Amino acid sequence: xxxxxxxxxxxxxxxxxxxxxxxxxxxxxxxxxxxxxxxxxxxxxxxxxxxxxxxxxxxxxxxxxxxxxxxxxxxxxxxxxxxxxxxxxxxxxxxxxxxxxxxxxxxxxxxxxxxxxxxxxxxxxxxxxxxxxxxxxxxxxxxxxxxxxxxxx
Numbered sequence: 001x002x003x004x005x006x007x008x009x010x011x012x013x014x015x016x017x018x019x020x021x022x023x024x025x026x027x028x029x030x031x032x033x034x035x036x037x038x039x040x041x042x043x044x045x046x047x048x049x050x051x052x053x054x055x056x057x058x059x060x061x062x063x064x065x066x067x068x069x070x071x072x073x074x075x076x077x078x079x080x081x082x083x084x085x086x087x088x089x090x091x092x093x094x095x096x097x098x099x100x101x102x103x104x105x106x107x108x109x110x111x112x113x114x115x116x117x118x119x120x121x122x123x124x125x126x127x128x129x130x131x132x133x134x135x136x137x138x139x140x141x142x143x144x145x146x147x148x149x150x151x152x153x
Contacts, residue, residue: 013078024073030066094142101135
């Protein structure tokens with residue numbers, strides 16, 4: 001994949017690769033930040049004066065928009081060194097953590113309308129929000145460690 005002409009252009013053009021990296025990191029910030037905010041609301045640790053359904057309705061469009069931009073920009077970055085990233089254990093851990101974090105975020109999103117109608121937040125909802133938080137933190141840590149452990153990136 002990294003032998004395609006457009007991929008080589010991205011990899012060899014410093015300003016383009018750097019611009020894609022900035023987009024990727026910014027969209028990850030929005031993605032993780034918005035997901036964490038909803039998780040913290042489910043845990044009754046943030047925005048407690050507002051209903052959880054209202055918070056999530058306002059945040060999730062931003063989260064999913066940034067998710068797709070992060071996927072696209074991350075794919076562009078991945079293609080420049082796909083042969084090195086794919087077999088890397090830390091990269092696989094990162095991708096697995098992201099997949100599990102996205103699944104947990106989807107479950108939280110689906111549960112919010114029901115949980116918001118309860119007199120108090122169900123324990124299962126809080127457990128799921130806690131798992132989501134841990135998975136997002138794990139994916140960030142794994143992403144940071146790719147360069148430190150593997151020398152990639």
